[in-house]
Amino acid sequence: MSYLVLARKWRPQGFDAVTGQEHVTRTLTNAIRLDRVAHAFLFCGARGVGKTSTARIFAKCLNCEIGPTDTPCNTCPSCKEITAGTSMDVFEIDGASNRGIGEIRELRDGVKYAPSRDRRKIYIIDEVHMLTTEAFNALLKTLEEPPKHVVFILATTEPQKIPVTILSRCQRFDFKRIPSRVLIARLMEILSDEDVRIEEGALHIIARESEGSMRDALSLLDQIISACGNDITLSQTADILGVADRKWLHDLMIAVLSGDAAQALSVVNDVYTYGTDVKHFSAQLVHFVRDIVVIRVGGDNAHGTTTDLSESEFALLKQIGMQRAVDDLNRYFRATLSAAQEINQSRFPKLVLEMLVVRLCTMQPLQPIDDLLQRLEMLEKRLPDGFVVPNGGIAPGPKAQHKLTYPGQPAGNFAAAPMVVRPTPDAIPTRSRPQLHVVSPPEGKGTPTHDNLETKEINLASAQPVTVPVFAPAPPPTGNQRDDGVSSTLVSPEKLNEFRLFIKEQDAPLAGTLSQAQLSSESGAVVVQVKTDLYAQMLAPTATGGKRLRELMRLFFGSQITVRVEYTENEFETEYELRHREKLEEHQRLKAEARNHPLVTKVLQLFDGEIKSMDVREEDQDE
Numbered sequence: 001m002s003y004l005v006l007a008r009k010w011r012p013q014g015f016d017a018v019t020g021q022e023h024v025t026r027t028l029t030n031a032i033r034l035d036r037v038a039h040a041f042l043f044c045g046a047r048g049v050g051k052t053s054t055a056r057i058f059a060k061c062l063n064c065e066i067g068p069t070d071t072p073c074n075t076c077p078s079c080k081e082i083t084a085g086t087s088m089d090v091f092e093i094d095g096a097s098n099r100g101i102g103e104i105r106e107l108r109d110g111v112k113y114a115p116s117r118d119r120r121k122i123y124i125i126d127e128v129h130m131l132t133t134e135a136f137n138a139l140l141k142t143l144e145e146p147p148k149h150v151v152f153i154l155a156t157t158e159p160q161k162i163p164v165t166i167l168s169r170c171q172r173f174d175f176k177r178i179p180s181r182v183l184i185a186r187l188m189e190i191l192s193d194e195d196v197r198i199e200e201g202a203l204h205i206i207a208r209e210s211e212g213s214m215r216d217a218l219s220l221l222d223q224i225i226s227a228c229g230n231d232i233t234l235s236q237t238a239d240i241l242g243v244a245d246r247k248w249l250h251d252l253m254i255a256v257l258s259g260d261a262a263q264a265l266s267v268v269n270d271v272y273t274y275g276t277d278v279k280h281f282s283a284q285l286v287h288f289v290r291d292i293v294v295i296r297v298g299g300d301n302a303h304g305t306t307t308d309l310s311e312s313e314f315a316l317l318k319q320i321g322m323q324r325a326v327d328d329l330n331r332y333f334r335a336t337l338s339a340a341q342e343i344n345q346s347r348f349p350k351l352v353l354e355m356l357v358v359r360l361c362t363m364q365p366l367q368p369i370d371d372l373l374q375r376l377e378m379l380e381k382r383l384p385d386g387f388v389v390p391n392g393g394i395a396p397g398p399k400a401q402h403k404l405t406y407p408g409q410p411a412g413n414f415a416a417a418p419m420v421v422r423p424t425p426d427a428i429p430t431r432s433r434p435q436l437h438v439v440s441p442p443e444g445k446g447t448p449t450h451d452n453l454e455t456k457e458i459n460l461a462s463a464q465p466v467t468v469p470v471f472a473p474a475p476p477p478t479g480n481q482r483d484d485g486v487s488s489t490l491v492s493p494e495k496l497n498e499f500r501l502f503i504k505e506q507d508a509p510l511a512g513t514l515s516q517a518q519l520s521s522e523s524g525a526v527v528v529q530v531k532t533d534l535y536a537q538m539l540a541p542t543a544t545g546g547k548r549l550r551e552l553m554r555l556f557f558g559s560q561i562t563v564r565v566e567y568t569e570n571e572f573e574t575e576y577e578l579r580h581r582e583k584l585e586e587h588q589r590l591k592a593e594a595r596n597h598p599l600v601t602k603v604l605q606l607f608d609g610e611i612k613s614m615d616v617r618e619e620d621q622d623e
């Protein structure tokens, strides 16, 4: 027997074999059983999702010798001819190549004659949106008063291009893209029958690339089988389809989250060197970031809405998403999307991609306004007594001026991480716009005093970004034994907590990473335990996050305390999980309280009712 491509060989021959369109086949089956078959149908949906196959099966149902039936025999002459495309009473017309008025007139003239052998004359017009306006008008006449023996099945990928007059005379069915898991299950059936072995990851790539189209998926499989034979691996599949290895996407995103532009650029270079199409890669990156956002927002419920992901990848994307606020991820997405569009038109796609990753790496996380206010309050508390604040200012203290001195505080600490404040004028009512004196450190390394400090008055409501120095929390160590929680060997738990707060203030992304870790102390060292490789990688001494961690540790504890990051399989509760659990417990407590409220119990009693559901209103959306 001659070779048949998979898509034709496995073309469904009955409604039960049509994958992922149960909502359509069920309705058609019922119409046949109840003998309520309309005379015109419109099948809409993306390419390769089963429109034409369903139309042919439906034709068989109507014309099968044993029919009308919802399970055609596939053995009678009528069924066989329809399968082969040679039936005298079933006409398949390609709307794209027969789009003129002439062809439709011909069709209209043929319609009035009775079927040559079978029960019905069935016209299947594919890509019907391609017809000219005149052709549509001619078709309309026939659709208005069709002979009893005629059934029209119009199929289209673009229903919005079809005149309303035609739409209103058809029974419309919308075919869905086939969900990945359904598609994969079907591919596995077919492959096991074809005696082909394939790695699961490869199936996920095929599902992703075919975008819910069974025909596309089978064509890709044909291509891969003819290249690889009967044993197919993930990397072969990625190579043949020119799809970037998912690992590159992961590596790139990890580099971005650590702010490591050099590492990110080297990933881009790998992508380029291995011959992956940069345009394709950037498109994948858009989907990838989109999935991260969706998972960040939807959590485990996002399974159905993500592009096809394996379990382990889903977990990884979830971890990645936790590193940033939703707004930040959204900014990544917008930047990636617009770069991808630019890459498509650019003569230098690689360069555009490079500039994109640099931009992503240097993007500062957004500061929630509440955080900013909190920081201002903290700043204000740390101001020494007597710091000058004009009327209406927010810092307390008498008006007398003192010299500001910071014994032992190196100037470098003073402004370790400039914080950019972008106040929104709307957020602060005009009347109470606070004014604040901000003290900038001098250029020199000497001890800052009031005399050589530059004092600026800043209106918080002005739209210009303002640089506010952030005070370092603790003076550097002066002796071996001190009373601030750090002994020469062991760091107290309170001090570790203070350290977390310090990190949060200095480096929000790093604090996000640390919220997934457990901090403890041992002789001369702080031990950072993490549960996954991802975090261990991000906090490694050579990674940007790791470098920053060590830098801030030195700043906070001095140089005699070192840091050790270790991967652990021990179960422990991360700060993030702790907060999550506390929130749940709080919700449960509130619900119990509400349930036992006298008013509620009274109402329940009065109406003999029951509580169907209860929600805790979130006042604070910030996690």
Ligand SMILES: [Zn+2]
Pocket (backbone or CB within 6 Å): 063, 064, 065, 066, 072, 073, 074, 075, 076, 077, 078, 079, 080
């Ligand atoms: Zn039959």
